[in-house]
């Protein structure tokens with residue numbers, strides 16, 4: 001048996017549920033509702049329920065859902081939205097797409113999430129919303145952020161794209177703010193067989209307008225109330241996600257098992273291990289360790305057949321696309337240090353005890369050679 005450990009093994013997940021996926025796709029082929037349709041409608045209901053929300057609206061990606069979230073809040077040119085520089089770039093794309101300015105606030109060193117203590121000083125009269133990210137599966141400090149939002153009368157949007165089912169103080173994330181955006185990109189904890197996303201909210205007006213915006217700004221065919229988008233979820237994706245949602249709680253438990261084992265096995269290494277905040281129940285989308293010698297460790301792992309990845313090598317304020325914001329290295333030192341040190345180890349529900357042991361063994365070998 002090969003002792004290689006893939007960073008991600010989507011095939012292993014599909015193998016376990018292949019018959020159900022085949023049957024669901026066949027049903028979609030029979031009724032031919034390829035854009036939205038009954039599979040998407042059913043999934044929207046089930047996913048909203050999973051989040052404890054009144055409304056779930058299916059999208060063709062998480063990016064689209066977050067873009068529409070900005071539209072629902074009527075954010076536009078001249079406005080500012082506070083967010084984290086340490087996330088996937090789609091978080092700030094949503095802000096940029098409506099012509100607003102992403103205003104970055106540095107992160108907390110222990111959790112990689114936006115540091116609430118730094119938000120207030122970034123608020124200006126142009127600030128229109130706060131959009132932190134539940135990064136890597138771990139909720140940000142919701143109450144601390146909400147206190148500031150309430151004080152300044154600012155809406156909160158949760159970027160929940162990496163954190164399906166994560167809990168903050170025992171409550172599933174997704175309805176703490178005005179709305180939240182989820183991604184079903186294939187490698188996510190709940191992943192489609194293609195692109196997908198959802199907007200979740202308790203607000204009926206937002207839900208109705210989100211449905212119109214994803215369909216060309218239309219509630220009745222060929223009548224367009226505002227400029228909209230083609231952001232519909234495909235029927236096939238609704239069908240696949242409906243099958244997979246039934247397994248999500250079980251898969252999350254498996255991810256928690258893997259994270260716990262890594263934490264036990266790597267405890268006596270020089271790595272800074274990921275920490276769950278006391279208020280958080282992480283769904284462990286990623287297991288991200290830190291070390292100043294990250295690049296060397298990454299190469300060593302890869303040379304020994306262990307897949308790993310970097311989320312994310314360049315914080316958003318230093319991306320070329322945002323050069324016009326005029327940021328310099330040193331503006332957000334905690335995010336910049338995290339970007340230099342972070343390394344994502346393989347984590348998925350199907351990872352075996354032997355594979356976890358192999359990953360930990362190679363990490364330990366790296367450090368023993370350095371002595």
Ligand SMILES: Cc1ncc(COP(=O)(O)O)c(C=O)c1O
Pocket residue numbers: 061062063064087088090091133159161162182183184185196197
């Ligand atoms: C934090 C975060 N925000 C937004 C997105 C965008 O989601 P999608 O890739 O479905 O457009 C992703 C995922 O890729 C993400 O990880």
